[in-house]
Amino acid sequence: MSTGTPGGRTPAGRSRLPLRPLPVGDHGLLVELEDAAAVEAFHSELLRRAAAGTLPAVREIVPAARTVLLDGVADPGRLAAELPGWDIPPATAGDRPAIEIPVRYDGPDLADVAALWDTTPEDVVRIHSGTEFHVAFCGFAPGFGYLTGLPERHHVPRRATPRTKVPVGSVALAGPYTGVYPRSSPGGWQLIGTSDVDLWDPDRDPAALFAPGTRVRFIPVSTQSPQEAR
Amino acid sequence: MTDRAFCAVRAGALTTVQDLGRAGHAHLGVPRAGALDEPAHRLANRLVGNPDTSATLETTLTGCAVRVRTDTVAAVTGAPCPVTVDGRPAPWGAPVRVPAGAVLDAGPATAGLRSYVAFAGGVDTEPVLGSRAADLLSGIGPAPLSDGGVLPLGTPSGPPARVDAVPRSALPLAELVLPCVLGPRDDWFTEAGLRTLATGRFRVSSASNRIGLRTEGPPLERSKDGELPSEGMPLGALQVPPNGLPVLFLNDHPTTGGYPVVGVVPERFLAAAAQAAPGTPVRFAPRRSRATG
Numbered sequence: 001m002s003t004g005t006p007g008g009r010t011p012a013g014r015s016r017l018p019l020r021p022l023p024v025g026d027h028g029l030l031v032e033l034e035d036a037a038a039v040e041a042f043h044s045e046l047l048r049r050a051a052a053g054t055l056p057a058v059r060e061i062v063p064a065a066r067t068v069l070l071d072g073v074a075d076p077g078r079l080a081a082e083l084p085g086w087d088i089p090p091a092t093a094g095d096r097p098a099i100e101i102p103v104r105y106d107g108p109d110l111a112d113v114a115a116l117w118d119t120t121p122e123d124v125v126r127i128h129s130g131t132e133f134h135v136a137f138c139g140f141a142p143g144f145g146y147l148t149g150l151p152e153r154h155h156v157p158r159r160a161t162p163r164t165k166v167p168v169g170s171v172a173l174a175g176p177y178t179g180v181y182p183r184s185s186p187g188g189w190q191l192i193g194t195s196d197v198d199l200w201d202p203d204r205d206p207a208a209l210f211a212p213g214t215r216v217r218f219i220p221v222s223t224q225s226p227q228e229a230r
Numbered sequence: 231m232t233d234r235a236f237c238a239v240r241a242g243a244l245t246t247v248q249d250l251g252r253a254g255h256a257h258l259g260v261p262r263a264g265a266l267d268e269p270a271h272r273l274a275n276r277l278v279g280n281p282d283t284s285a286t287l288e289t290t291l292t293g294c295a296v297r298v299r300t301d302t303v304a305a306v307t308g309a310p311c312p313v314t315v316d317g318r319p320a321p322w323g324a325p326v327r328v329p330a331g332a333v334l335d336a337g338p339a340t341a342g343l344r345s346y347v348a349f350a351g352g353v354d355t356e357p358v359l360g361s362r363a364a365d366l367l368s369g370i371g372p373a374p375l376s377d378g379g380v381l382p383l384g385t386p387s388g389p390p391a392r393v394d395a396v397p398r399s400a401l402p403l404a405e406l407v408l409p410c411v412l413g414p415r416d417d418w419f420t421e422a423g424l425r426t427l428a429t430g431r432f433r434v435s436s437a438s439n440r441i442g443l444r445t446e447g448p449p450l451e452r453s454k455d456g457e458l459p460s461e462g463m464p465l466g467a468l469q470v471p472p473n474g475l476p477v478l479f480l481n482d483h484p485t486t487g488g489y490p491v492v493g494v495v496p497e498r499f500l501a502a503a504a505q506a507a508p509g510t511p512v513r514f515a516p517r518r519s520r521a522t523g
Contacts, residue, residue, distance in 0.1 A: 077520065202359065
């Protein structure tokens, strides 16, 4: 299995990303990359090429933590052979403004997260709401995004015992990710707050507020203010 | 009683509205959904003069019965079953005239699992992201049929097909053989584990559903413990959870997951999987990819 061609920077800042295409049936590829930043850069390049009409027809492009799945490709072998030669610029933040998500930082695990971060709950709120996140990938449920942005020292484990019911709108942490539950479901993430934002509305265009690449900021709102109280 | 609609008089074990699904939204966490036995869905539509994209009813094992409120033409395909109109026998796999007020009954499957009931004009529920399909994982699309539930019918677009005979699906199934292409995570299994995949005798588990066909049989031995970082899951993935028993991902499967996928069953073999009742023997026929070696 080829591991791609590392290095080879060009004057424009584009480079050849180390990547490994793995077979997915007769018409797919799972492209493994070195880290989340490489996934983002590769995914952006795929979307650029798709928009420019230079990518062969692909039914699904699904970025994830370390991989991008390409499914519904007529000739995956040919694409796999081409990929290591692509010059890919680093991902940029893009020029669209961040989506702002108002959050009441009232989650039941806020104190536990503060202990894991070795700080106070107030500091957790300050750090979390001061971070610019971006949607690394989606999954788990329509509208659920895996948001990255917190530095490694603020990554937290899942709860030892998952909750049977996490309320809709819960803002939660697990591993490197922040997520917002688009509906009530079982879950093992650490709950730090609550949002009233409708992440998934099939009657809206777009139905999903979070798509891979979307930038997100969490805005603290008072847990006491009457208009926010439920 | 002349509006274009039908009322379920016997909803059956699980009857859902299905079409060709909503591919292209996996990156938003939206499963594809759509008819599990797609050829049978397409055939049912053709028999009543619909385009392939019209919505049909997908039944599970026990069929369903509906009272139509308008003169219509219907057809039942997929799993063979007794078909009646107001109690009178009618042909399976052929266009059937159903007068307003009459009950069309697609009975229990005599082989296979899922029958498809098409009506001229199609089931006309509101599309979500371009599809009327019910997605049972995420709850998108119409809820499963319930007794007394009413669903609208669309306007017929063409005349019913004139047919003498229709091709049958590969039914009944004595054994489900699933060819699969190894990867992307076959390296998470030992040589012995891959041999088990190729030679093991499995059965369809009764815990199977539209999300996945679960198997019972010898567990596949892993060479690596733990989970992968979440990665995209294709239709037809053979995902192997910690119990070592492959789960074949069907149309309502989650779009990402952290358990290794040992192989992927090409889509053309999934219709047979959709018709394999619990207890059906399963054999996997793995081969190496031609694309990436």
